[in-house]
Amino acid sequence: MMSSKRLRVTALTMGALLVATGCGSGSDGSGGKKSELKLYNDKGAWTPFFEQMGALSKQQNGLGVKPVGYTDEPTYTAFIKTSFRTKVKPDLFTWTTGGRLEEIVKQNQVADTSDIWRAGVQSGDLSAALQKYYTVKGKQYCVPLNTAYWGMFYNKKIFDRYKLKPPTTWAELMKAAETLKSKGQVPFHHSSPTSLFSFVWFEQLLAGTDPDLYERLSNGQASYTDPGVVKVMEQWKSMIEGGYFSNPGDKNDPADHFKSGKAAMALMGTWFNTSMTQRGLKQGKDYGFFMMPNVAPSLPKRSLVFESGPLCSLRKAPDGEASTKFLKWWVTPPAQEKWANTRGDVSGNPKVKVADPALDKITKEAGGAGNRLVLRYFEAAPPPVLTEALSGFDGFLGKPGTYLDVLKKIQKVNEEYWKTHEDGS
């Protein structure tokens, strides 16, 4: 009897202790000085690159990096949002600019990086042109993790076979596409319906026709049923019906699709270079890149779509000082040179020389006065509008005749969104 009583008392005490521990504040050692920062990101495939940066950082400023990579975007977003309310907080995390950055800044969660930007722009480590995409209500948040420009990758062997040259005007591009089509070659790759990139051609056609309308549309100042937008959809429709695109139902990876020569050209971000080199293709020999000419030749500047993903830290980061120290280091040339060259992509730091001459040329050309930078639609559109648009464009690719319905549906969500949000102008 005695032993059973003792047993029960022991069990209850242990249970109570367990519950108390669970309910207590806990001590996970996340506070205090840190020598290794956890970098949460939605770029699981970049883990080796982050690790290389961590090694360099450890060597140069004593802060190591442990990347925690997610591959599923919704899960990642949910985790970051939840971390705002819990004690498990990332030291550093990746995010997107535009509406999504604004959203979390307004919750007073993101650390202010205005000082880093001020010093960076002065020293030339950060581009003044990029600053506005990191600015919310006059203050800067986060620093550029990566920058990419969107343009056309072309299969050099196919171009050589048909004696084609990279076009410099829209008319030349269409002529090249027509030539390819007449030879039974599909000119352009189109993303598969399940891809995130169903917006790419919409963005390119609209920005290349009327960049002001594109920006007004992103800020809620224009309607998706605006005649200018409708016209762009009609042009896209005629291109699809004209057989200019590969079948969007193709499940192959875009890089494999492009490598196989099924489509002669693919409209992609400069990060596509990494996929090309991973598949053993060489810039200049197997493939080339040209910037997309405007649809409207009368525009004073070439609309150049770009994306810039931020690297952020939280206002209540476990060790705010260490996180800020890392972000300061991140924008410096030694860090950026390593970052750009390991991934084979352009750098957000204009002073950095990229080893690949073709990429270096793109960086220099992009920074030139002849371009008007246009934020990628993925970042420019508010999240609910983007979700509706991605589904809408996705459906449109299979049934181009539904374009007006698609625009009306997006506009409905657009109107709803801007009713409750401030104008982003």
Next chain:
Amino acid sequence: MTANDVLPGRAPVIKGKGSGPGGRGRARGGPGGGRGRGRAGRFALFGRFRFLYVSPALVFVAVLLYLPFLWTAYLSLTTYDGLGSPAFTGLDNYRRLLEDEALLTSIRNTLLWVAGTTLLPVGLGLLVAVLSYDLKGGSWFRLPFLLPYAMSGAGLGLIWGFILQPEGMANQVLSFLGMPGGNTEFLQDGPRNTIAMIVVWAWQQLGVNMLLFVVGLQSIPKAPIEAARLDGASGWRMFRHVIWPLMRPLTTVVFGLALVASLKTFDIVWVMTQGGPGRTSETLAVTMYRDVFVADEYGYGSAVAVLLTTITGLASYIYLRRQAGREGT
């Protein structure tokens, strides 16, 4: 002629309410039944603490299931993007559900899944089981049907996604054989994409249903079958009036599981089409996920979740009540 006509006295054995003669009695008596006072006393003492024993499991279920459900039900009455605090908006989300075209498509697809997965994998599973169970070497016939079950849902979706793509293997085979439909866009248009995915799902699930039915067939007592045979029953009559009623407890479970599984169809759709193109292949579970985690509309997505839970609960309740009613007759 039914099983009861053949052997009325044995009917309770197959109704599954007890576990055979004396089964219940033994369970009730339990260990210690009539084995001395000391032991019985100790059990009675522990009996006072019986809630303590179940409490860990109860806390687990309450914290991980009931509380989130109540929270979801509350969120469905709010507008919430996952940041800040939810803003109470009453029944607005439910009103929106009624006007949402995509939700109607989603309900239609879910119903297709319910019809398809209860008919195809279960029906065909039963057919294969009945045709093969008393054959010599029947297990060799069943093996190929069972193999696809070894695949994970995600792997299944990935492979069939490639097979069914526009220039995929399915179309290539059709073209090679000179059959019509060599240019079919299996996954690009609704409701064809949903039907294609149901067929893929049936391909995988048929085997396990077949296996359950074989086990059911093998556990049927030989006596009623022999008696029916002596009475001249065979073929379809034997199946319809003897075998089928004897297997009812099992079919209730198999159909019930298929019903619930079809109502919550998610993984295969997410892997193969992500509900697209243009939301044409979404099921209620996919719509719920999309609204909450992709569109960040936690309130509206929660309303879809409540709708899905209500439909699943009601369907299961009605189905089980009906089956219980039938067994009671």
